[in-house]
Amino acid sequence: MTIYRLGVLAGDGIGPEIVRAAVEVFKTAARKTGVDIDWVNLPMGWEGIKHHNDPLPEITTETLKNTHGWILGPHDSAAYPPEHKNKLNPSGALRRKLDLYANIRPAKTMPGIKSVVEEADLVIYRENTEGFYADRNMYNGHGEWQITEDVVLTSGVFTRKAVERIAHAAFKMAMQRSKKVTIVHKANVLRLSTGLFLKVCREVAEQYPEVTVDDYHIDAMAAHLVRRAKDFDVIVTENMYGDILSDLAGELAGSLGLAPSINSNDHLAMAQAAHGSAPDIAGLNIGNPTGMILSTVMLMDWLAERHNDPKLKETGRLVEQGLYQSFEDGVKTKDLGGNASTSDFAEAISERISQSVLR
Known part of the structure; x- marks a missing residue:
């Protein structure tokens, strides 16, 4: 044993x-x-x-x-x-x-717990190593730079490898649940960075033909969670968006x-x-x-x-x-x-x- x-x-x-x-x-x-x-x-x-x-x-x-x-x-x-x-x-x-x-x-x-939404049973897959989190998106050093007293630059890192593995993890879970995945991004503005995230997730989705896929911009997704959390099952997104959405979803579900x-x-x-x-x-x-x-x-x-x-x-x-x-x-x-x-x-x-x- x-x-x-x-x-x-x-x-x-x-x-x-x-x-x-x-x-x-x-x-x-x-x-x-x-x-x-x-x-x-x-x-x-x-x-x-x-x-x-x-x-x-x-x-x-x-x-x-x-x-x-x-x-x-x-x-x-x-x-x-x-x-x-x-x-x-x-x-x-x-x-x-x-x-x-x-x-x-x-x-x-949960039973016996008051919630903001009537019903929710979803899971968020957050990519944990890249994105816009400056403390973990560089091999060495830190992804923020203060150019002058009044100017700060920050970086966001998105790689095919990282997106592929979080996407596969999300789709595998979807196959065990309701076979539905929602991709969250901001590709209308951050066209290259979260655009790559969306593109690669869509490519991975082709390997899971039984799974229904949709996608939302991060701001719209926050509103949709508040209004109709019960409609979502598996959500996959980048690091910072996942952090924000999961805190929101947790509070909506009870605390x-x-x-x-x-x-x-x-x-x-x-x-x-x-x-x-x-x-x-x-x-x-x-x-x-x-x-x-x-x-x-x-x-x-x-x-x-x-x-x-x-x-x-x-x-x-x-x-x-x-x-x-x-x-x-x-x-x-x-x-x-x-x-x-x-x-x-x-x-x-x-x-x-x-x-x-x-x-």
Whole structure:
């Protein structure tokens, strides 16, 4: 039987609390399904600075290369000492160093949770390594230049290789869902850069004749999400547009605090909630662990597919089912109008997992 080695990077702010909650509910589910997981705690953020003078120590990065995947808690890089602020934040550094080119962010309405839209069940595939993000679109250096005190230039990078691989990832997911992909771009203005993104995505689409394809400009897409989110299934777009749209979609579906994601390449995956570290409530045991828990569900699904292990899929299903049942039963954290603490919420999910019946 495979022993799955999963890294645990607790992070900053509410990170240790929500990551602990996620690990606990998955330990409960794994015991029930018979999955053997070795949880490996690794320093990151303030813990890394304290013990290694680095928010992402080399020992952490090197260890992660030999894991099956990992959980990344939120970081508070804005508060790091000056010598660390100019570095890539831990999340960006891991995406870049390990070439985690796909940022996959679902937005789904949930039982018992009030949402802005009546119904949504979509997933955004965000290209994670290029585009207009100056901190990660250059091999060496930084993609912004201050020419004079009053003039700044910035670059956007788009390559066929990067667009092809995120497009293939999106279309493969569409084949497992409703066979519909929406390409988001701004090719009417950024004709060469996002024009290439649109062109290459359209070329990849020809290899998936069963999938229906449409495309929208980024500004129009934001309006369409607000008005008719339920009409979209798989969305593929470049780095910055994907970041913006996924935050919008998460809030429309209920709350950004509920929004999960994974960052992956063909061999490694990192579970990471879409929200920040909320340092103002750190240590109060009131943070909402839902985004972190559902991100870990995504990690289990990703691992299940790559290792052909249905027990991993069942482990994630038990956790997701326990979480939704908790919501339906009125067990919610303070941000959702409830009074459950972070640990209370995790305990409620674990209780429902223990009572559940395996398929």
